[in-house]
Amino acid sequence: MPFVAVGSLLGGLVATLIGLRGGVPWGEALLLGLPLGFLQAVLCLAARYPVRAAPLAAGQLFRVTATHLSAAVVSTVAWVVAGFGLARLLEWTPRYADVSARFLREAPTLALAGVLIFLLAVTAHYLFMALEAAREAEIRGVRARVLAREAELRALRAQIDPHFLYNCLNSIAALTAEDPGGARRMCLLMADFLRRSLTLGRREHVPLGDELSLVRDYLAIETIRFGPRLTVVETVEEICLDCPVPPLLLQPLVENAVRHGIAQIVEGGSIRIAALRDPEGVVITVDNPRNEERAGGRGAGLGLENVRERLQALHGDRARLDVASTSAGYQVRILIPWSGQVSPGAALEVNGEVPNDTA
Amino acid sequence: MTRPETLRVLIVDDEELARRGLRRDLASDPSIDVVAECPDGFDALRAAAELKPDLMLLDIQMPRLDGFEVLELLDPAIGVIFVTAHDEHAVRAFEVNAVDYLLKPVDPERLRQALGRARGRLARREPMPVAALTSAARPAGVPRDRVLVRDGSRVHVIPVEIIDYVEAQDDYIALHVAGRSHLKQQTIGAMETQLDPARFVRIHRSYLLNVDRLDRIELIAKDSRLAILRDGTRLPLSREGYTRLRAML
Numbered sequence: 001m002p003f004v005a006v007g008s009l010l011g012g013l014v015a016t017l018i019g020l021r022g023g024v025p026w027g028e029a030l031l032l033g034l035p036l037g038f039l040q041a042v043l044c045l046a047a048r049y050p051v052r053a054a055p056l057a058a059g060q061l062f063r064v065t066a067t068h069l070s071a072a073v074v075s076t077v078a079w080v081v082a083g084f085g086l087a088r089l090l091e092w093t094p095r096y097a098d099v100s101a102r103f104l105r106e107a108p109t110l111a112l113a114g115v116l117i118f119l120l121a122v123t124a125h126y127l128f129m130a131l132e133a134a135r136e137a138e139i140r141g142v143r144a145r146v147l148a149r150e151a152e153l154r155a156l157r158a159q160i161d162p163h164f165l166y167n168c169l170n171s172i173a174a175l176t177a178e179d180p181g182g183a184r185r186m187c188l189l190m191a192d193f194l195r196r197s198l199t200l201g202r203r204e205h206v207p208l209g210d211e212l213s214l215v216r217d218y219l220a221i222e223t224i225r226f227g228p229r230l231t232v233v234e235t236v237e238e239i240c241l242d243c244p245v246p247p248l249l250l251q252p253l254v255e256n257a258v259r260h261g262i263a264q265i266v267e268g269g270s271i272r273i274a275a276l277r278d279p280e281g282v283v284i285t286v287d288n289p290r291n292e293e294r295a296g297g298r299g300a301g302l303g304l305e306n307v308r309e310r311l312q313a314l315h316g317d318r319a320r321l322d323v324a325s326t327s328a329g330y331q332v333r334i335l336i337p338w339s340g341q342v343s344p345g346a347a348l349e350v351n352g353e354v355p356n357d358t359a
Numbered sequence: 360m361t362r363p364e365t366l367r368v369l370i371v372d373d374e375e376l377a378r379r380g381l382r383r384d385l386a387s388d389p390s391i392d393v394v395a396e397c398p399d400g401f402d403a404l405r406a407a408a409e410l411k412p413d414l415m416l417l418d419i420q421m422p423r424l425d426g427f428e429v430l431e432l433l434d435p436a437i438g439v440i441f442v443t444a445h446d447e448h449a450v451r452a453f454e455v456n457a458v459d460y461l462l463k464p465v466d467p468e469r470l471r472q473a474l475g476r477a478r479g480r481l482a483r484r485e486p487m488p489v490a491a492l493t494s495a496a497r498p499a500g501v502p503r504d505r506v507l508v509r510d511g512s513r514v515h516v517i518p519v520e521i522i523d524y525v526e527a528q529d530d531y532i533a534l535h536v537a538g539r540s541h542l543k544q545q546t547i548g549a550m551e552t553q554l555d556p557a558r559f560v561r562i563h564r565s566y567l568l569n570v571d572r573l574d575r576i577e578l579i580a581k582d583s584r585l586a587i588l589r590d591g592t593r594l595p596l597s598r599e600g601y602t603r604l605r606a607m608l
Contacts, residue, residue, distance in 0.1 A: 163420070166444035167374070170463035174380030227375050263373070264422040266399045291422055293516055 003041055010117065011037025017113065018106050028096050032103065036083050040114065043075045044121035051125040068122050076114035080107050160197065161255060171225050186224050193217040200247035205314055208275060208282065209241030215254050215273065222258050229268025230258070240275040243282045243338045246310040253286045253307065253332050261288030261330060280318075281338040287331045304332070311336070366478060369410065370396045371403040371429070372418035372442065377463065381416055381442070384467045391474070400424025401514060404432055408512055414438040414477050416461075419449050424507070424514075427493050432509045435486050438477045452495035456488045490549050502555035506534060508541040515541055519558070524594060525550055525567040538590070560607055562586055562600035570607060 015033025018024045024032070047068075054060065054067040084107070087100035168190055175183035196214045200206050212234075219232050250273070257271045269289035276283050304323065311319040311334065318337040323330070368391055372378045378396045385391045394410045397403040399422050407415065417439050419426035427449075430439055441460040443449055453460040459473045497503070506522070508515045517534060526533045526540075527547035533540040551561050562568045574589045576596065584596040586604070596604070 163445040166463050167377075170380065170444060170465070171374070171376045173464035174376045174383070177383055178379065225374055225376065263420070266373070266402075266422050293423060 003045070006044065007038035007041040008034070009037070010040045011035070013037065013113075014040070014110065017109065018103065021106060021109065024099065024102050028090065028099055031090060031096075032083065032086055032099070035086060036079065039079060039082060040117060043079060043118060044124075046075070047071065047118060047121040048125045051122055051129065055129075056126060068119065072115045072118040072122075075118055076111050079114050080111050083107075083110065160194075161259070163259075164255065167225060168221060182224070186221065189217060189221045189224070193221060197248060197251065203247050205244040206247045207241060208243045208245050208284070211245055211247065211250050212236065212241070212273075212275070214248070215250050218251055218254060219258075219271070222262075226258075226262060226268060229265075230262050231268070231270045233270050233272045235272070235274040235276070237276050239277055239340065240282045240284075242340055243275075243336055244314075245284075245336055246314045249307060249310065249334070250284065250286065253304075256304075256332075257286055257288035257330070261290050264291040265289060278335065280335060282336045284334045284336065285331055287329060289329050290327075292327045307334075365390055365392050366414055366474065366481075367392050367394050367410070367412045369394055369403065369406055369412040369415045371400070371415055371421070371426075372396075373398050373421045374418075377418065377442075381465065381470075384465065384470055387467075388471070388474070400426070400429040403429055404509075404514060405512070407433060407437055412437060413481055414440065414474075416440050416442055419443045419446055427496050428507050430487065430489055431493055432507055432514060435489065436484075438481050439487060440473050440477055448498050449496050452492055455495055456492050458487065458492060490545070494549065494553060497553065502558075503553045506543065506550075508534065508543045510541070517541065519554060520569075520571075522559075522569055523572045523588060523590070523592070524569060525559070527565040535592075557607075560600070560603050562604055563595050563597045566594050566600075568594065568604075570604070573604075576601070576604070 011030075011034035013033075014036045015026075015029040018032060019026055019029030050067050050071045054064045056064060084100060084103060087103040090096040090099050168186065172183050172186050172190075175186060193214065196210075196217060200210060200214060219230070223230050223232070254271065254273065262268050262271065272285070272287040274283075274285045274287075304321070308321045311321060315337055320333075320335040322333045324333065325331075368385060370378050370381050370385075370393060372381070375398070378398075382393055382396065385393055394412050395406045397406050401423055403415065403417070404424075406412075411434075415429075415433070415437055417426045417429060419441060420443070421429075424432075426441055426443075433439070439458075441449065441453060441458065442463060442465065443460060444463040450460065450462075452458070459476055461469055461473055503519060505519060506517045508517060517536060521536050523535045523537070525547060526535065528542070530544060530546070531542050532545050532547050532550055533542055547561075547565065547567055551559065551567055554567070558569060558571065559567050560570055568586060568588075572588045572590075574587050577585045577587055577593075579585055582598060584601055586594045586596045588594065
């Protein structure tokens with residue numbers, strides 16, 4: 001539809017031009033003008049090809065100008081020649097005897113108009129292309145944001161075991177009646193833990209110290225759930241706290257240690273977390289006892305694979321993850337390459353059990 | 360309206376807070392007597408044998424024995440209401456078999472309704488669909504890694520890899536382990552579906568063989584063969600069994 005409208009408009013314009021200026025009778029003017037108008041409309045549409053071929057870019061002014069001027073000249077010459085041919089055709093009928101001569105007189109004006117219209121079309125194409133590009137960029141931006149958000153949510157869902165959440169809610173429900181203070185404390189711990197894992201999860205890497213804080217929040221919650229069955233021993237060299245690690249690196253390992261270790265043992269036991277300086281970087285270990293009857297334990301594989309992939313993504317092949325598994329215990333050992341400076345007087349910090357009242 | 364009879368209930372959960380929560384919820388009902396709390400499956404079986412409760416509120420994820428393993432070994436006269444925080448497989452198994460269960464955190468109203476239904480089932484002496492439930496609760500394609508056998512008040516935990524072969528004996532199966540045998544109330548067909556098909560082959564209507572134990576196959580007559588195990592045991596081999604065994608080796 002827009003093509004027909006533009007074609008008719010241009011046709012009317014050409015007809016008016018040759019009719020008024022050239023004194024061509026209206027019938028002839030329309031017969032010549034309309035086909036020429038539509039032809040010009042086609043040429044205007046075709047202007048999109050030189051436009052695509054010569055995108056507007058800094059330093060390309062000469063190339064752009066040359067491209068379009070030559071395209072305008074070539075297409076206009078072709079257009080005028082086509083008009084002249086049409087006029088000659090019309091002369092076959094006796095009514096329009098000298099129409100080609102009169103057309104020729106108007107040819108320079110027509111040619112000028114043709115070039116101007118073509119250049120106008122070029123401008124319109126550039127405008128359209130810019131609008132389209134802007135819209136595409138916007139769509140791409142939105143898509144990228146959605147993907148990032150999805151990845152974040154997926155990561156979070158994978159990190160936080162629904163079993164853990166439901167059991168926490170159950171503990172809170174039990175505490176509300178007998179120990180409202182305890183219930184409140186547990187709510188606060190959970191809020192801290194969830195908030196912290198969301199914030200950390202968004203970042204590409206975090207200092208080990210931040211990750212350890214998250215793990216402490218998590219373990220404080222589990223200590224309320226498991227009571228005396230769960231104890232934690234942490235051995236962390238202070239210098240290691242600044243070492244960058246992928247976020248939520250240790251949390252799933254510690255969660256496994258609780259789920260597949262402590263939760264499977266009636267008397268419970270200790271989870272040992274250590275981070276020590278090594279010539280190649282920082283060595284982090286998570287140790288847990290396991291139930292000997294259940295030594296065939298299953299299900300830890302997927303979480304470990306995820307941790308391995310993220311280590312690989314951040315540090316390449318220089319990072320390592322090893323698992324040592326005996327019937328009585330399970331150890332995950334991670335080496336993170338890091339050349340951080342050892343500050344003088346870095347002390348070995350040894351914490352005892354995570355106290356029950358961390359809040 | 361007659362006063363309901365006292366219901367004697369055993370609470371089984373490895374988390375103390377969870378047990379306390381249930382006990383508190385049950386305390387408001389004078390017709391309920393909580394006879395004991397148990398932190399794991401073995402303890403639960405022992406307490407069930409000693410105290411003979413009417414009903415067990417049974418957590419699923421527990422150390423040593425999980426809820427389904429407890430159910431398998433439990434006196435079928437004792438009713439069970441499962442309690443779970445989150446276990447898609449278990450919940451599907453309950454839905455399929457119309458077994459009552461509670462989700463944590465436990466809604467006291469739902470607990471009350473479940474207790475009412477349990478009273479009804481106990482009065483009608485409706486049995487639990489134990490076999491269907493235990494096989495449905497196992498994630499598809501994950502074979503059993505151990506078999507539990509009750510021997511009086513004792514429970515034997517038998518890792519599947521030490522089983523030489525399984526023999527059908529009427530309604531029971533005998534698990535043969537290093538010259539000893541353990542009787543278990545289960546059909547050989549049900550056992551076959553629960554074991555790893557890459558390890559255990561049904562070589563005969565009455566025999567399920569751990570292929571690691573096979574030494575050789577002997578032809579004793581036309582179309583009649585024996586499977587000879589490493590320890591010298593000779594087991595009959597049916598024609599289908601021979602085909603299945605050949606396909607595996």
